[in-house]
Amino acid sequence: MGRWLTAFVLILAFASVGQAGETIGFVKTVTGSALVIDSGKAIPAKVGTPVKMGNTLRTGSGGSLGVTFKDNTVMSFGPDTELTVDEYFYTPGADKLKFSSSMSRGTLQVVSGVIAKLKPKAVTVKTPSAMIGCRGTRFLVKVDP
Amino acid sequence: MKAQLKTVLMIFVVLLFAAGCTTHKSYVVLMENADGTTGKLAVTGAGGEVVLEKPRTAADLDGRAGAPFAVAEDVLKRDFGPALAAQPPLPESFLLYYKTGGTVLTEESRALIPAVLEATGKHPAPDVSVIGHTDTIGDSAANEKLALQRAQAVAEIIQRAGLQVHDLTVTSHGEKNLLIPTPDNTDEPRNRRVEVTVR
Numbered sequence: 215m216g217r218w219l220t221a222f223v224l225i226l227a228f229a230s231v232g233q234a235g236e237t238i239g240f241v242k243t244v245t246g247s248a249l250v251i252d253s254g255k256a257i258p259a260k261v262g263t264p265v266k267m268g269n270t271l272r273t274g275s276g277g278s279l280g281v282t283f284k285d286n287t288v289m290s291f292g293p294d295t296e297l298t299v300d301e302y303f304y305t306p307g308a309d310k311l312k313f314s315s316s317m318s319r320g321t322l323q324v325v326s327g328v329i330a331k332l333k334p335k336a337v338t339v340k341t342p343s344a345m346i347g348c349r350g351t352r353f354l355v356k357v358d359p
Numbered sequence: 360m361k362a363q364l365k366t367v368l369m370i371f372v373v374l375l376f377a378a379g380c381t382t383h384k385s386y387v388v389l390m391e392n393a394d395g396t397t398g399k400l401a402v403t404g405a406g407g408e409v410v411l412e413k414p415r416t417a418a419d420l421d422g423r424a425g426a427p428f429a430v431a432e433d434v435l436k437r438d439f440g441p442a443l444a445a446q447p448p449l450p451e452s453f454l455l456y457y458k459t460g461g462t463v464l465t466e467e468s469r470a471l472i473p474a475v476l477e478a479t480g481k482h483p484a485p486d487v488s489v490i491g492h493t494d495t496i497g498d499s500a501a502n503e504k505l506a507l508q509r510a511q512a513v514a515e516i517i518q519r520a521g522l523q524v525h526d527l528t529v530t531s532h533g534e535k536n537l538l539i540p541t542p543d544n545t546d547e548p549r550n551r552r553v554e555v556t557v558r
Contacts, residue, residue, distance in 0.1 A: 240525065242482070344403060354388040355386075
């Protein structure tokens with residue numbers, strides 16, 4: 215019985231963070247209008263709203279949003295901003311580390327977390343004309359398309 | 360007359376410079392971390408790559424790989440004020456250690472538990488992760504299991520102590536996230552830890 219329970223818990227633990235549907239972070243701050251868009255469905259962001267891989271985060275004019283991810287990456291968004299989390303893999307035990315996102319407009323602060331620390335270049339922000347690769351740092355991005 | 364021409368020329372240069380300052384539509388700025396250190400950024404586009412290494416230097420995101428430029432404090436405030444203000448509290452991590460060879464926490468580690476509970480009160484919708492780590496003695500699959508067992512034991516301890524959170528995850532990084540970098544098969548007590556992070 216004990217052995218089965220251990221096996222079950224191990225299966226849960228080995229399931230990698232970053233599969234579709236799995237929570238990779240939570241909304242921590244919101245002002246004004248902000249949305250978490252999950253498979254085309256827009257959910258008004260509230261403190262505690264989960265964020266999943268593939269989700270788009272969008273703020274309206276006057277809105278702002280702060281999200282903390284499982285690897286301690288902290289992102290905060292100014293008004294009229296849109297960013298999609300393309301890929302998020304945080305399973306160091308299986309050497310699976312990646313956090314790639316695309317930002318189409320707005321302003322963003324990133325405080326990088328464990329993924330950037332363990333694997334240089336695994337954290338990227340794609341903008342319409344350039345790609346930003348991060349090696350363990352805080353940075354600010356403005357995209358004015 | 361000559362002096363007048365010089366003045367006009369100077370005004371022209373200043374205007375040109377000012378115009379140059381306002382042409383950065385899309386850009387990225389390297390900033391220092393909370394602990395004072397700074398990492399690096401690489402910006403790649405059709406025109407090549409620019410690397411930023413000095414804090415508060417920036418690169419255009421037009422893909423042309425132009426030279427890095429400095430960004431003044433008032434420009435940062437103007438462009439990024441709301442994004443900076445929306446920053447959630449940074450995650451806080453606590454390292455807990457077992458007494459050698461068992462699943463009993465050291466005195467120092469047990470004393471940290473009230474601080475873990477207190478930290479949850481400072482974070483909106485606090486989510487906590489408990490991550491087990493080992494040193495590099497033995498094979499990595501066995502270490503991943505061992506670290507998970509240690510993490511589960513700590514999760515039980517902090518839950519019994521009254522942890523109230525939005526979300527709790529218990530995982531293992533085995534020997535793949537060392538606190539003290541070592542070669543393989545190295546006995547390092549500081550790497551055999553359970554990391555509790557409050558976000």
